[in-house]
Amino acid sequence: MSERTLRGKTAIVGIGETTYYKHGKAPEPEFKLGLMAILAACEDAGISPHDIDGFASYSNDRNEPPRLAAALGCKELRFSNMQWGGGGGGGSAAVANAAAAVAAGLADCVVVYRSLAQGQFARFGRSAAVKTISGENALSVPYGSMTPAQRYSMKAMRFMHEHGVKQEALRAIALASYHHAQKNPAAVMYGRPLDEAKYDASRWIAEPHHLYDCCQENDGAAALIVMPAERAKDMKQKPAYLLGAAAGAGHRAAASAANTPDYGSSHFTTVAPHLYAMARVKPNDIDVVQCYENFTGGVLMSLVEHGLFEAEEANDFLTLPNLVAPSGKLPLNTSGGNLAECYMHGLELQTEAVRQIRGSSCNQVKDADVALVVAGPMVVPVSTLIYGSGATLQ
Amino acid sequence: MTTAQSYLPEGLPIPVPEPDGLSEPHWSGLRRGEFLIQRCRKCSTWLWGPEWICHKCHSFDLAWTKVEPEGRIFSWTRVWHPTHPVLNDRGAYIVVVVELPHAGNVRVIGNLVGDAKQPVKIGAKVKGVFEQHDRADPPYALLHWRTSGD
Numbered sequence: 001m002s003e004r005t006l007r008g009k010t011a012i013v014g015i016g017e018t019t020y021y022k023h024g025k026a027p028e029p030e031f032k033l034g035l036m037a038i039l040a041a042c043e044d045a046g047i048s049p050h051d052i053d054g055f056a057s058y059s060n061d062r063n064e065p066p067r068l069a070a071a072l073g074c075k076e077l078r079f080s081n082m083q084w085g086g087g088g089g090g091g092s093a094a095v096a097n098a099a100a101a102v103a104a105g106l107a108d109c110v111v112v113y114r115s116l117a118q119g120q121f122a123r124f125g126r127s128a129a130v131k132t133i134s135g136e137n138a139l140s141v142p143y144g145s146m147t148p149a150q151r152y153s154m155k156a157m158r159f160m161h162e163h164g165v166k167q168e169a170l171r172a173i174a175l176a177s178y179h180h181a182q183k184n185p186a187a188v189m190y191g192r193p194l195d196e197a198k199y200d201a202s203r204w205i206a207e208p209h210h211l212y213d214c215c216q217e218n219d220g221a222a223a224l225i226v227m228p229a230e231r232a233k234d235m236k237q238k239p240a241y242l243l244g245a246a247a248g249a250g251h252r253a254a255a256s257a258a259n260t261p262d263y264g265s266s267h268f269t270t271v272a273p274h275l276y277a278m279a280r281v282k283p284n285d286i287d288v289v290q291c292y293e294n295f296t297g298g299v300l301m302s303l304v305e306h307g308l309f310e311a312e313e314a315n316d317f318l319t320l321p322n323l324v325a326p327s328g329k330l331p332l333n334t335s336g337g338n339l340a341e342c343y344m345h346g347l348e349l350q351t352e353a354v355r356q357i358r359g360s361s362c363n364q365v366k367d368a369d370v371a372l373v374v375a376g377p378m379v380v381p382v383s384t385l386i387y388g389s390g391a392t393l394q
Numbered sequence: 395m396t397t398a399q400s401y402l403p404e405g406l407p408i409p410v411p412e413p414d415g416l417s418e419p420h421w422s423g424l425r426r427g428e429f430l431i432q433r434c435r436k437c438s439t440w441l442w443g444p445e446w447i448c449h450k451c452h453s454f455d456l457a458w459t460k461v462e463p464e465g466r467i468f469s470w471t472r473v474w475h476p477t478h479p480v481l482n483d484r485g486a487y488i489v490v491v492v493e494l495p496h497a498g499n500v501r502v503i504g505n506l507v508g509d510a511k512q513p514v515k516i517g518a519k520v521k522g523v524f525e526q527h528d529r530a531d532p533p534y535a536l537l538h539w540r541t542s543g544d
Contacts, residue, residue: 125477129479130407131407131408132407132408132409132410132532133407133408133409133410134409134410134411134412134413134417135412135416135417136443137407138407138409138410138417138421139409139417139443139502139503140489140503141406141407141409142402142406142407142408142409142534142536143402143489143503143504143505143536143538144402144406144473144478144481144487144489144505145471145473145489145503146406146477146478147477149473149475149477150471150473150477150489153471154469154470154471154489154491155469157469157470157471157516158468158469158491158516161469161516203474203475204472204474204475204486205473205474205475206471206472206473206474206475207471207472207474208471252449255443255449256442256443256444257442257443257501257502257503258468258469258491258501258502258503259442259443259500259501263468263469263491263501264469
C-alpha cells in the first residue's frame, strides 16, 4: 500500500479575489461576488470556468456548488464539499478537501471559494435579535457572552495567564498586519497605518483584546483553483504545491460552557503534528506564516501550538521586527491579513501564501519556499496547511 | 443570595430548554434557587454542559445533581463593546468562567457581580448569586458569582 499522504500531489494553479469592501459596502450581491472571484481565479490559472468540476467551501457558505456549477456552465459537477464547523476554522480544510478529491481522482479541477457579504445577511459581531435562546448558547448569551470576541477573549486570557504573556505580544501581531497592509493597495486598511501609541490608546472590545486585536468584518469573495501536480507544472503560473494539511481539534474541544479540557488553546495542539508529519516539514523550515486573526490572542496560541516558539518565549519573540517581511525571523500575515487586508474569512490568507510561493507578494519574503496557513484558531474544528514551491519536492 | 436588580439589563435573549428538554432541570432548578448539573450514575463523572450521554463510560443514566454554587475563577473578560442593543448604555461588564473543584472541576459561565472595574484574579474564590427574572416572559433565573475571599 502506498503512503497515505497529500504531499506534492496537488497544487494551487490559480487565485482570484474581488475588490475587498467594508461590511455592507459591496455593490454586488454575495453570489455574484463569488462568481467574480472564481472567474478571476480561472483567468489567473488560464483555464475555462467550464472546466471546473468540483467546489469546496466552509463555514456554511450560502452559495451552493450546484447553483455555481449551473451558473458557470461547468461541463459536469463531480465534487461538492462543505467543511463542517463555523467561523474561519475550515479555510485550510476546504483546500485540503479539494486536494484530497483531486488526488484521489474524484475530480480534476476543484475551486475552493468563500463569498461573504455580511451586510446583506447577518453580521458575526452582533447578537441575533431573538427573544429566547436554548442549547449551548443559553449557557452564555444571557450572561453577555454572545459573540466570538467575548468567548475567545476568555480563552486568550487563560493562556496569557498560564504563560505570562504580555499585552505587547498581542500588539506586535496587530502591528505586523497593519505594517504589511500599507504596501498592499488591495488592503482595506491601506493608507491607514497603526503604531504603538494608536494601539495603546484604542478602546477595549473585550479584555485582553483592543479594537486593533479584532478582525474586521468585510464583504468580498476569494477563490483558488486546485489541480493535480502533474498538470500544474504545465500551467501558466508557478504552482504552489500542497505539502500537507490537517484539521480537527483535541479531546472534547467542543464541550460547551467553556468545558474544553484544553481551554486556553487555539486547538492546534493535536492538529499541528499531523500537518508536519504529512508535509515532512519542521517548524524552522517555514519561511512565512499566514495565521487567521479572528483575535490576536488566537494567533499567539496558534504560533505556539505550531511549535514556532515556546509559550514562555512569546514576549521576546512577538516583536514587530521579527514579524515583518522581508527579513523578520517569521514574517506574519504579509498581505495585512484579517486585521488589515480583508476579513475574507481567511481565504485571503491562502491567496497570499500562494503569492509568497510564486514570489509575487507586495511584501515578498526572499526565497519563500515553505508557507504555513493557519485557519480559524479557537473554533472547532480548526485546520492548517503548508504550501511549498517546486524546490520542496526535489 | 438573590439580587433585586439584574446585572445585565432585561431584554437579552431568555434561556429556555431545547425542544428535546435536555437542559430543563438546570433552568427550573435555578428558578428554585438550586444549582443542578449532571453526574453519571454509573461512573460518577461530572458533566457540563448538558448532554444525553456520559462522555467517559457512555451511560445514558445521568443524574441532575444539586451542587453548592462555589468555585474559583478560571478565566474572565471585561466586555466593553456592546454587541446587543440593550447593552448599549450598560457600560462594561465582567464575564467569568468558574471552575467547580467539588464537582469534577467542570466549568460554568456567569457574570462577576459588583463593580465592573474591579480587578479580577484567576484562581479567586467565588460564590453563586441567583438572579431571578420574575417579570420576564417566560420567567427565568441566572446564576452569577461574587468574590468570596474565603
